[in-house]
Amino acid sequence: MLNKAFMWKEVLKLGFLGKRLKDVNQFFRRIVVEELNNQGFFDFLKSKHNIDEIAKNFNYTDIDYLKEVLFALLSDKTINYEDKTYFLKEPLVIKDKLPVLLNKSMMDYIRSFAAAIPARLKGEHLRYTTGYNLFNFDDALNLKVYSIIRKASFAFLNVFDKAGRLLDIGCGSGLETVEIWNIYFEKDFFSEDKIMEIYGMDIDKDFLKIAKEEFLLTLSNNSSYSKEELLKFKKFFPKFKVGTAIDIPFEDDYFDFVFISQVLHWTDSKKALSEISRVLKPGGIMFGSTIMKPTANEYLHIMLRTIEGANGFFDKQEFKNWLTESGFKKMYFSTPLTIFKCIK
């Protein structure tokens, strides 16, 4: 009963994020519309055109992606659709509001995706691991948002009575893995009679390097224990490995738990879920969080889709179907920013 109350206390904190998400979504819309406007996209749509005419005029080659862009613009009636033609609903409105939830480095980072849309329409993708300002993104990852989401996910899991092997997928620069390690440490899980092993994995080798080399530093910065005291538990420190969620470098049935938070939309989510199921033992638990449609709006979706291999956001029904197809037997969700727990 107490655990349930605790879980809901953590989950309810996300209500605050849900409210802020409205501003954030408006920011996403604004930067995409501005980018397309700079390309002359809306000038062209002052007269009616079908999709082939739009593609031809701008030399767009990725018609499926163009459909997604048009769908986003239709979703909030920025443009209209009639008789197979698209046209601007004049005047073009670009709202000025800027979100308070995102820090500057995160906003710059997201702007880089919007800037990649014109090239993506011509068939060029961004590569996830290249060209980003690591310091800025790392900084952004330390936003409290992710921590709040993590706490809610852990409260939702509520299996601290059981030790096991846990894989943290998309661990970033390691703060997340430190927080996970601390949860188990404070509950006295690192002792000879328990087999609690924690692994961190990320596709980005630079992030992973920081996570690995600075684990003790990050840990002591986030702990009331001294470095010396923490070092006594060195043999229980996490093992870090570079790897992708769509090809997890571990054998079948290896883990009891897989934690994956705010990662699925960056990759081929369906494939990732079947990989996670493969490395989980029968009865093993995958838990974490993902923002789904419609909470994540269509504009954020098309920005993420500039990255090679990224499927972007999905809705709950798609998620449930993929989970079932991947062999998960039970699934639990909590909204508004979806926290999930799925049992194989």
Ligand SMILES: C[S@@+](CC[C@H](N)C(=O)[O-])C[C@H]1O[C@@H](n2cnc3c(N)ncnc32)[C@H](O)[C@@H]1O
């Ligand atoms: C938005 S961050 C979330 C980080 C962390 N899980 C948290 O909640 O604080 C997304 C992370 O996923 C990693 N990532 C992206 N695609 C991945 C993939 N295919 N496999 C593993 N990690 C991936 C990124 O490098 C980044 O560290």
